[in-house]
Each structure stands twice: as structure tokens, then as C-alpha cells.
Amino acid sequence: MAMPISCSALRRTALVLALVAGGMPAFAQESADQSANQSTDQSATQIASNQPVGEVVLIPNRVIYPGETIELAALKRVTLIAGKHKPDAVATRAEDLDGKVAKRTLLPGRYIPSAAIREAWLVEQGASVQVFFIAGGLTISATAVTLQPGAAGDLVKVRNIDSGKILSGTVMADGTIQVSAS
Structure with missing residues (x-):
């Protein structure tokens, strides 16, 4: 007889697959998860005030290709789940990312490794x-x-x-x- 799979076990499996498949996702709070844990008659303000505040980071909101200049419009601000911290050696602040150039493909919803960005060239080859x-x-x-x-x-x-x-x-x-x- 097959055992029913719980929602949290399914989420853990999806997370493990995402980590194995390539890169670490940013663990952002989802309003749907928050509202599922709260009663339906509470307002959004009350829900937000009951939640511990997590760290705010910037992640791509679309694919950023190698050689492309990173603009703030291509990034979105997310709040990490309370208790989760960003890994070391990732760029997550506007001053770390604005105007830099991607060295490799940056995927939406993933942290941006510091090694995956560089300063824009002042001199080009052959100039x-x-x-x-x-x-x-x-x-x-x-x-x-x-x-x-x-x-x-x-x-x-x-x-x-x-x-x-x-x-x-x-x-x-x-x-x-x-x-x-x-």
C-alpha cells in the first residue's frame, strides 16, 4: 500500500533536486506559505508583524547572459526566510552588482556568486x-x-x-x- 507524501517531504525533495541540478536557490519567504499558517481573518499587516524579519538580498528576475551588463531592473529584492543566511562569496547588494558584467549565465531565483561577475572593461582588446x-x-x-x-x-x-x-x-x-x- 502506497503511503501519502506530505507537503513538507515533497518540498524537501524539490529543494534537494534544485540544489543538485545546479546552483543554490535563494530561500525567500512566500506570502502563500505565510497565509496558510495564519488564520484567514488576519490582515497582511498583522501577518507581517508576526513574522521575524529576514535578510534582504538581490537575485536575478530573468536570465542574465555572459557579457551582459547587470542593471538593477534585471534584479529583484527578496527577503530570506527568517533564520536562513546567504552563503559566503555571493553578491547580493546593489553596489556589488550595478554596472558589473556577468562572466557566466545567471539564472533567476539563484544567488549570484562573486566569481561570476567582473568590472566592465575600460579598454577593449585591439583598441x-x-x-x-x-x-x-x-x-x-x-x-x-x-x-x-x-x-x-x-x-x-x-x-x-x-x-x-x-x-x-x-x-x-x-x-x-x-x-x-x-
């Missing part, structure tokens, strides 16, 4: 840039072509257009490259 060498009062500038893309503070390789020599330098906030003596 012509100004390269500066500064030592004391001496400043030497040249034009070069970037051999790899980079964000502010990244170390990139460039090829001097005049000499053909390959140099390594740091991308500055204004998009120029600063090289040092090697």
Missing part, C-alpha cells in the same frame, strides 16, 4: 590607447594597441605601435595605460 611612463619629472608617452581587455587596476599587455615592443602596464581610471621600468 588604440595612450601609454605613459612617469619617473620623477620625466614623462614619456606613446601610442599602443592593447593585446587584452582590462578594467581599472588590471595589468594588461600592450604593443607599442612605433617599436613593436610588448609592454605590461596598469589600466588607469581614465583608460590610459601606465607602465613602469622593468
